[in-house]
Amino acid sequence: MKKLFHALAPGFIMLLVFILASCGGGSTGGSSSGGNNSGGTGGGQPLNITFLPKAINNPYFDSAASGGKSAAGELKGTFKQVGPSSASASEQVTWITNLTQQHVSAIVVSANDPNALAPALKQAMSQGVKVVSYDSDVAPDARQVFVNQANAEDIGRTEVQILGKQINYTGQIAILSAASTATNQNTWIKYMQDELSKPQYKGMSLVKTVYGNDDDQTSFNDTLSLLQAYPNLKGIISPTTVGIAAAARAIESVNKGGKVALTGLGTPNQMRKYVKDGTVQQFALWDPGKLGYLAYYAAAALVQGKITGKEGDSFDAGTLGKKTIGANGAILLGPPTIFSKDNIDQFNF
Incomplete structure (x- = not known):
C-alpha cells in the first residue's frame, strides 16, 4: 500500500493543481483606491x-x-x-x-x-x-x-505676439515663470526670447525673468517687486496658471490694472474676473x-x-x-x- 501511495501521489497533486486553477484559485489580481475597482483592460494587464x-x-x-x-x-x-x-x-x-x-x-x-x-x-x-x-x-x-x-514654439511666440499688440510693441516687459528648472517653462521662454529678437519687437525690452515656483504668494510678491523695480514696466508674461492669477491680483492691488498689460497661460475660471474688469485682455491655454x-x-x-x-x-x-x-x-x-x-x-x- 505504501508503494502504491508513492506511485499515485504525483498524479494526484497535478490533478489538484489543475482543479484549483480552473476555479480561479491562482488569481492574485487586486485594485487600488481612487478609481474603478475592476482594474480591467481587456488585455490581461491591470490599469x-x-x-x-x-x-x-x-x-x-x-x-x-x-x-x-x-x-x-x-x-x-x-x-x-x-x-x-x-x-x-x-x-x-x-x-x-x-x-x-x-x-x-x-x-x-x-x-x-x-x-x-x-x-x-x-x-x-x-x-x-x-x-x-x-x-x-x-x-x-x-x-x-x-x-x-x-507645440512649444507656438506657445512661446504666441505669448509675445499677444503682449506686443497690447503695448504697441514698445516698452519694458518681464516674465514671471514657475520653477527655474521646469522643462516646459524654459522651452517656452527660449521661444519668447527668439520672438523678441525679430525686428517688429525692437522697441520692446525684456528686463527680467523671475521665478515664482508655482507658489501663489511667491508669485504675488515677485510681481510687486517687478512693479517697484521697474516703474515704467509695460507688460508681464506669466506662462503658468498659478503665476498669472497671482500677478493679476498683485497688479490690481497697486491700482495698475489696465496700465501694466498681463498675459500668459491660465484657466478661464481663475481668470474670468480679471478679464471682465479689464486687468487682462487676452491669455491662452489648452484644456x-x-x-x-x-x-x-x-x-x-x-x-x-x-x-x-x-x-x-x-x-x-x-x-x-x-x-x-x-x-x-x-x-x-x-x-x-x-x-x-x-x-x-x-x-x-
Whole structure:
C-alpha cells in the first residue's frame, strides 16, 4: 500500500493543481483606491495608473486629474493622484520610489526638474512600470512617451505676439515663470526670447525673468517687486496658471490694472474676473482636462502593449480619437485657445 501511495501521489497533486486553477484559485489580481475597482483592460494587464503632478491642490492639475479620472472610468481602470504640496523635484523623486515599490502599472508625471527625476524613473521602468510625462517633460530616456499640451514654439511666440499688440510693441516687459528648472517653462521662454529678437519687437525690452515656483504668494510678491523695480514696466508674461492669477491680483492691488498689460497661460475660471474688469485682455491655454484624459489613455496603451513609444505608433484615445506618436516620443494634444471677453464664458474649467 505504501508503494502504491508513492506511485499515485504525483498524479494526484497535478490533478489538484489543475482543479484549483480552473476555479480561479491562482488569481492574485487586486485594485487600488481612487478609481474603478475592476482594474480591467481587456488585455490581461491591470490599469493601476497614478498621476504625479508638479504639486497637488493646484487648479490646473486638479482639472487634469478630472480628465484622468474620466478616462479611467471609460477604460475600467484605477486612478490615483499623489505628489508634493509645493513644486519640489526631490519630493517627486520620493514619490516615484514609493510608487515603484507599490508596483503600479504606470506613472504619469509632470516634472519639476527633467534630470533630477530621471534616475528614479529609469529604476521604475527597469521594474516594468510604464512612464508617461505630461505638461512638463522629463529626460527622454526616462519615459516612454510625452503628452505635450501644444507645440512649444507656438506657445512661446504666441505669448509675445499677444503682449506686443497690447503695448504697441514698445516698452519694458518681464516674465514671471514657475520653477527655474521646469522643462516646459524654459522651452517656452527660449521661444519668447527668439520672438523678441525679430525686428517688429525692437522697441520692446525684456528686463527680467523671475521665478515664482508655482507658489501663489511667491508669485504675488515677485510681481510687486517687478512693479517697484521697474516703474515704467509695460507688460508681464506669466506662462503658468498659478503665476498669472497671482500677478493679476498683485497688479490690481497697486491700482495698475489696465496700465501694466498681463498675459500668459491660465484657466478661464481663475481668470474670468480679471478679464471682465479689464486687468487682462487676452491669455491662452489648452484644456487641462483633455490633457489628463489623453495622458491616461497613453499610459493605458503602454500597459496594454498597444504602443511602445516609438514614432508612428498609434492608439485610440477615446473621445479625442486616434493619436499618433511623433518624434522623440511626443503626443500632441492640439493648439491652445486664446481667451478674451468675447469667449471666456463659453468655458468652465
